[in-house]
Amino acid sequence: MNEIGGVPLFFLEFGDIVTYFSPFTLTLFLLALVFTVFVVVSRPERQIDIAFGADAFFAKEISLPELRFRRFMAIACGLACMGAMVTGDVFDFTLFVSLVGICNVGIVAAVRTYHVRDAAYQYGLVALAGTVPLFSAAAMVAATTGTLSMLELASPAAPPVPLIARALLVLGVMGEGMAPFYAAKAEMFRAPGAPYVIMCSLSSLLIFLRVTEVVLLL
Amino acid sequence: MIIQKISRVLSNYDNILPLFAGACAILAVLALLSLPLPYFEDQLYPKQIVPGSTLNPYDRGGPPFTRADIRLQYPENSPTAGYVTAYLTPFSLFLSRTTMYMGTTIVAHPGGILDEILYNTRGLDTVVEPTILFVSFAIAAYIFHRRED
Structure with a gap:
């Protein structure tokens, strides 16, 4: 097999969906796992706004229900990231990526700041639209090769995946939160509550790294 | 610039x-x-329309309550494959015997035709799909509740 991410160390089988832990995917998985644990145990930062022209500042308090909801979404996002990092199935990968996109919207959906909410709405629309190229890429892979397993597709004997299917996959993942469609997310980072908001950033970094491996594997 | x-x-x-x-x-x-893209004939998950079958298009072959031969990517991972499709609930069995609409999306339900491919060999997909749905529900419910306070 075409070993972009190193020799797989361990396979975990879920029927036809085989998750594999190669040095590359294991590293990404551990990164997502560590950050998820960090989100579970940490408390959110309290954002401080300095008032200009006066000797004053405001601390933004996060209410307990809001904290709970955002923590739940950040943990869900972490779990989705972990799944996307190690899955060995193209369709399963696209499902996890779209779950990451929805969780990212959820993390900032609780914020009351108008600007952040507006950005989250725009990002949500892009994430929604991004599922179209994402799933059409998976459908194209299934139709042109007859299988969805990355391990099978990576073998030299597998039929070639058309370039347009790879391009659609990359565009779909870009829509779920990569540059240049990232700008809406950058606005979302203005939301108070540091560890949860950083999950948005980390998840898109991880799925970016993973999709490069997937595209090179196919 | x-x-x-x-x-x-x-x-x-x-x-x-x-x-x-x-x-x-x-x-x-x-x-x-870039059309036409080549269609790979040897599909892993074929879906053929059998005109006479009441389980269309979920008919994976074989009569109910016996083992069917199903193609899998990794047969060694699903030792019980072939037994699940064959199962129909009594209501579904009644529908499939009396009407031709058992396989339509409105009538087909989990436990009706337990589709082998969906629920056994690709079970993780089936778990992740409702997860996406539930997460969206959770977000919508939270936003809806927040407006009331």
């Missing part, structure tokens, strides 16, 4: 959706130009 201009346009998040839509449109045109 040009990067400065591009980043100025991109920094306005109202431009993101039209930009993404444009990118999708360009790729869609390229996809249409």
Whole structure:
């Protein structure tokens, strides 16, 4: 097999969906796992706004229900990231990526700041639209090769995946939160509550790294 | 200079959706130009329409309550494959015997036809799909509740 991410160390089988832990995917998985644990145990930062022209500042308090909801979404996002990092199935990968996109919207959906909410709405629309190229890429892979397993597709004997299917996959993942469609997310980072908001950033970094491996594997 | 201009346009998040839509449109045109794509005949998950079958299009072969031969990517991972499709609930069995609509999306339900491919060999997909749905419900419910307070 075409070993972009190193020799797989361990396979975990879920029927036809085989998750594999190669040095590359294991590293990404551990990164997502560590950050998820960090989100579970940490408390959110309290954002401080300095008032200009006066000797004053405001601390933004996060209410307990809001904290709970955002923590739940950040943990869900972490779990989705972990799944996307190690899955060995193209369709399963696209499902996890779209779950990451929805969780990212959820993390900032609780914020009351108008600007952040507006950005989250725009990002949500892009994430929604991004599922179209994402799933059409998976459908194209299934139709042109007859299988969805990355391990099978990576073998030299597998039929070639058309370039347009790879391009659609990359565009779909870009829509779920990569540059240049990232700008809406950058606005979302203005939301108070540091560890949860950083999950948005980390998840898109991880799925970016993973999709490069997937595209090179196919 | 040009990067400065591009980043100025991109920094306005109202431009993101039209930009993404444009990118999708360009790729869609390229996809249409790259047609016809070769269809791989030896599909792992075939879905054939058998005109006489009441379980259309979920008929994976074999009579109910016996083992069916099912193609799998990794047969060693699903030792019980072939036994699940064959199961129909008494109501589904009644439907399949009396009508031709058992396989339609409105009538088909989990436990009706337990589709082997969906629920056994690709079970993780079946778990992740409702998870996406439930997470969206959770977000919608939270936003709806927040308006009331």
